[in-house]
Amino acid sequence: MLLRHLRYLSSVVEHGSFTRAAQALHVSQPALSQQIRQLEEQLGVQLLDRTGKAVRATDAGAKYLEYVRRAFREIDAAGRAARDVNDLSSGVLRLGFTPSFSAYLTAPLARRFREKYPRITLELNALSQDEIEADLIDDKLDCALAFCAARASGITSYPLHTERLSLVGRCDHPVMNNKFIDVRCIEKEELILLNNTFVTRQTINNHFDKYGIRPNIVIETSSMTTIIELIKSSSLVTILPDAVAIERQGLLSRKLLPTMQERQVVLLQREGAYRSAAMRAFIGILDPLVQELETFPLS
Numbered sequence: 001m002l003l004r005h006l007r008y009l010s011s012v013v014e015h016g017s018f019t020r021a022a023q024a025l026h027v028s029q030p031a032l033s034q035q036i037r038q039l040e041e042q043l044g045v046q047l048l049d050r051t052g053k054a055v056r057a058t059d060a061g062a063k064y065l066e067y068v069r070r071a072f073r074e075i076d077a078a079g080r081a082a083r084d085v086n087d088l089s090s091g092v093l094r095l096g097f098t099p100s101f102s103a104y105l106t107a108p109l110a111r112r113f114r115e116k117y118p119r120i121t122l123e124l125n126a127l128s129q130d131e132i133e134a135d136l137i138d139d140k141l142d143c144a145l146a147f148c149a150a151r152a153s154g155i156t157s158y159p160l161h162t163e164r165l166s167l168v169g170r171c172d173h174p175v176m177n178n179k180f181i182d183v184r185c186i187e188k189e190e191l192i193l194l195n196n197t198f199v200t201r202q203t204i205n206n207h208f209d210k211y212g213i214r215p216n217i218v219i220e221t222s223s224m225t226t227i228i229e230l231i232k233s234s235s236l237v238t239i240l241p242d243a244v245a246i247e248r249q250g251l252l253s254r255k256l257l258p259t260m261q262e263r264q265v266v267l268l269q270r271e272g273a274y275r276s277a278a279m280r281a282f283i284g285i286l287d288p289l290v291q292e293l294e295t296f297p298l299s
Contacts, residue, residue, distance in 0.1 A: 005039040006071070008025065008039075010068060012032070013055070013061070013065060018033055036048060043064070045058075045060045045061075045064075047060060073138065073139040080274065080276065081274045088117050088120060088278065088281055089119055091121070091277065092121045093120060093142055093276070093278040093279060094143075095124055095125065095141065095142065095145070096132045096143070096145070096268075097125070098127070098132070098147065099194075099222070100198060100199070100200045101145050103240060104246055104293075105265075105289070105293070106124060106145065108289060109285060109286060109289060110124060113282060113285050116281075116285065117281055127144075132144040132146050133268070136155055142269070142273070142276065143282070144267070144269075146266060147199060147263050147265060148263065148264050154271045155268050155270060156268070158266060158268075160266055160286070161294050162263070162265070162294070163264075164255075164260075164262055165239055166240070166241070166256060167181050167186070167238075167239055167255075168239070168240050169231055169252065173235060173237060173252075175237065176252045178254065179254070179255075182256075183207070183256050184211070186213055186215050186216075186256075187213060187214055187216060188216075189216065190218045190237070191216060191218065191236065191237060191238060192217075192219040192220075192221065192230055193215075193217055193227075194221065194222065194227070200239075200240070203260060203263070207260045219236070228248065228251075232248075232251065
């Protein structure tokens, strides 16, 4: 059995067709069919159901492909490990993160990492929590910044810091004259918030519902940049991690009372995954920044 046979099988199931798989693999359809037949004969089981309009895996084929795909991930990881350059003169780090981190964590991390390791390519991927966990399992990411412990099996988590949601607005906004903000006062303010697809927004909604708050939400968006720019240039306020105000001149964060549920931020990695030199260097940049966030006071 050759690795080629396994890739052929995977491609046929992925495309649901011998014709489309042959085109994608740049081989003739008869040659592809012959290779799959050889694999089935060697294993002594039928791997593909060819009777319908689309070719699909049999029960035996589906189970077999689970192991095949796992093997592919390990082979790809082995290739990266072999190419890893410990002197950091080259390399790639694939980082996933939930979008709310882009406002205060991802950008400073990327900037510091690039300043210290300019020859390492940093791939940044803004994804939902579910997408992050799936991509880690599929070896499409080296690591990720996300919330809490992973729900999916096969992922390990490394605790980083506790994220606190607060009211964020301009320094000269009247509501910012108060050291602490009663959550009921939110009804009087015009809010711009992340839309309901974000975990951050869901946390905010739950808090409002708990205390019977009816917020005046005038803008919803999926863009952190839009939120930051609008609160800097208008009377709008938002609810985001208090650390958003770091390095942003003219913005303040104020603690809401009752306080919103704090969330544990973690670094996620596939269990047993190879930790490259670039990954180790990234953690060396990450730890000091996390310590700064933990000591950041509410202004």
